[in-house]
Amino acid sequence: MKIDILTLFPEMFETIFSQSIIKRAIIEKKVEINIHNFRDFSTDPHHKVDDTPYGGGRGMVLTCQPIFDCVEKLKTKESKVILLTPDGNVYKQQQAYELAKEKHLILICGHYEGFDDRIRSICDLEISIGDYILTGGELASMVITDSIVRLLPGVIEEQSHQLESFNNNLLDYPTYTKPRVFKGMEVPAVLLSGNHKKIEEYRKLESIKKTKARRPDLLEK
Numbered sequence: 001m002k003i004d005i006l007t008l009f010p011e012m013f014e015t016i017f018s019q020s021i022i023k024r025a026i027i028e029k030k031v032e033i034n035i036h037n038f039r040d041f042s043t044d045p046h047h048k049v050d051d052t053p054y055g056g057g058r059g060m061v062l063t064c065q066p067i068f069d070c071v072e073k074l075k076t077k078e079s080k081v082i083l084l085t086p087d088g089n090v091y092k093q094q095q096a097y098e099l100a101k102e103k104h105l106i107l108i109c110g111h112y113e114g115f116d117d118r119i120r121s122i123c124d125l126e127i128s129i130g131d132y133i134l135t136g137g138e139l140a141s142m143v144i145t146d147s148i149v150r151l152l153p154g155v156i157e158e159q160s161h162q163l164e165s166f167n168n169n170l171l172d173y174p175t176y177t178k179p180r181v182f183k184g185m186e187v188p189a190v191l192l193s194g195n196h197k198k199i200e201e202y203r204k205l206e207s208i209k210k211t212k213a214r215r216p217d218l219l220e221k
């Protein structure tokens with residue numbers, strides 16, 4: 001998979017994509033991630049990328065030209081263009097599975113007070129990572145990239161994501177490691193029993209209990 005990210009702040013991505021699982025996925029060529037500063041595409045003599053809003057109002061608005069030209073250069077028939085915006089569809093694990101099947105994603109990070117609404121016309125999807133306002137789409141694009149890259153074949157053990165939270169609309173069961181007792185808190189005896197059927201039943205039940213208590217909305221699905 002190839003992921004192109006359009007931003008005015010390329011440095012923000014340096015640490016995130018050079019650590020841990022994403023770093024390994026890049027080295028092993030499971031994913032190619034390119035960061036583009038769309039200011040480089042501005043035809044303005046001063047490389048301006050924003051202007052005042054028509055009709056008046058606060059702040060500056062990202063202009064169409066640099067983003068249109070950057071997308072135009074990167075886009076192929078296989079591309080899915082995604083705008084990160086708080087008024088997009090709220091991102092869920094299910095969408096991560098769907099996007100992980102794509103060949104090429106172009107993620108556009110908005111910034112400042114907003115962007116010219118005509119930018120939406122070149123986007124296939126608009127995604128929000130939650131009902132809160134970030135200073136820009138950068139963190140949102142990192143979240144989306146991270147959640148997709150870990151699902152790409154060979155990046156992490158397939159079994160790990162079959163059992164994780166949100167699969168089958170259930171939250172993950174609790175896990176423990178050594179020592180068996182820590183500050184008086186004991187690991188549930190069933191996990192030490194060696195009885196795999198009992199362990200499986202226990203985990204399923206704990207998943208359901210946790211989901212009921214924390215996310216009853218998931219069980220309704």
Ligand code: ADE
Binds near residue numbers: 086110127129135
């Ligand atoms: N840009 C600002 N806030 C955002 C959010 N919640 N999701 C995606 N992009 C954003």
